[in-house]
Amino acid sequence: MAENALSGGLDFIASLANCRQLEVATNHFEGVLPDAYGNLSMNLQYFHVSDNNIKGRIPAGLENLSSLISLALLVNELRGTISRTLWSLKKLQVMYLGRNKLTGPIPSDIGLMTRLSRISLGVNELSGQIPDSMGNISGLQVFDAPVNKLSSTIPLSIWSLPGLITLNLYQNRLEGLLSPQIAKLKAVEYIYLWSNRLSGDISSALGKIQSITYLDLSNNLFHGQIPQQLGRLSSVKYQNLSHNFLFGVIPKSFSTLSYVNSLDLSFNMLEGEIPEGKVFSNVSITSLVENRALCGAPKLQFPPCPANVMTSNLSTKLRLHKYVLPSVASVLVFLACFSLFINNI
Structure with a gap:
């Protein structure tokens, strides 16, 4: 009964006692999900009631659906906190509760659902800390x-999830x-942390994650220089570091990025x-605007670099030849003379 224009209440669901898969998504059903839905078949594996006008709370009776593998209640009008009774669903692999009006914290008991591979909680009004127990869900692929x-802060346990592919936490108050421990995410492809309050240096450890294809750290409080290692992300297609407090030069390593589209x-x-x-x-000029003093790139209408910038590398080499090498040579000559002096005593 998915993707139709059906409407009305959901009382009829309770009569479908022998269903193993129940999907009434993308319709116009409304009302509440009473606890009686827990009387559905103990063999029910898929319960999808997404994209309707379902109100009320997540029914406690769902805990009786012990065989449930996939629960999808996203894009509704559900309110209240995330029911702790869900943690009794030990076989649950997919939990979609996004785009509702859920409040309160993510319960620490979520760490008991060790078979979860996908958790969707986006676009709600959840608050508080991300529980450290998330690290117990070792097979988690999407958070x-x-x-x-x-x-x-983002708990360190998140960085210990070996199979995490998508980390999507943008527009929060983190x-x-x-942490440099982010380098433990060997399989991650999508990191969206924009519009938070993250600060400090951007960890060079990010450059060790060669699986990254999308990286967005924009609209935070990061400062310091851009690590050279970010120019060594061989698979990255999208990288956004805008609206921070980064200073210094753009690393030369960025010129070798092969697949970046943005x-x-x-x-x-x-x-x-x-x-x-x-x-x-x-890149377009809008991707580089509002910086302190970038120069070069005439195609992007930036001013030419002053001579002192263009010749900085040459000046460094000249200083090496003029001051450093003669000093080293003098030391070597002194040591040779001193050695002869000692041997002749």
Whole structure:
């Protein structure tokens, strides 16, 4: 009964006692889900009532559906907290509760659902910390909880999820540093952390995650220089570091990025020469605007670099030849003479 224009209440569901799969998604049903739905078949594996006008709370009776593998209640009008009774669903692999009006914290008991592979809690009004117990869900592949009011730091246990592919926590109130332990996410492809309050340096450990294809750290409080290692993400297609407080030069390593379709470094405090390379021949001027003093890239209408910037590498080499090498040579001559002196005594 999915993707029709059916309407009315959901009382009829209770009569479908022998169903193993029940899907009434993308219709116009309304009303509440009474606890009596827990009287459905103990063999029910899929319960999908998404994209309707379901109101009320998540019914406690769902805990009786002990064989449930997939629960989808997203895009409704559900209110209240996430029912702790859901944690008794030990076989549950997919839990979609996004796009409702759920409030309160993510219960720490979520760590008991060790078979979960996908969690969708986005676009609700959830608050509080992300529970450290999330690290117990070792098979988790997707953690999707954007557009909420989650606060505090990202628990270190998140970085220990070996199979995590998608980490989607944008538009929350997360704060603190981005731990170097993020490099443990060997399989992650999508990291969306934009519009939070994360601060400190952007960890160079990100450069070790060669599986990343989409990285968005924009609209945070990151400062310091852009790590050279971010230019070594061989698979990255989208990288957004805009609207932070990053300073220094754009790493030369960025010029070697092969697959990037979008790179946004705007609204920072970057300066110096814009590197040459494929990625900078494709970006628009809006991807680099509102920085301190970028130069070069005439196609993007930036001013030419001053001579002191263009010749900085040459000046470094000249200083090496003029000062450092003669000093080293003098030391070597002194040591040779001293050695002869000692041997002649």
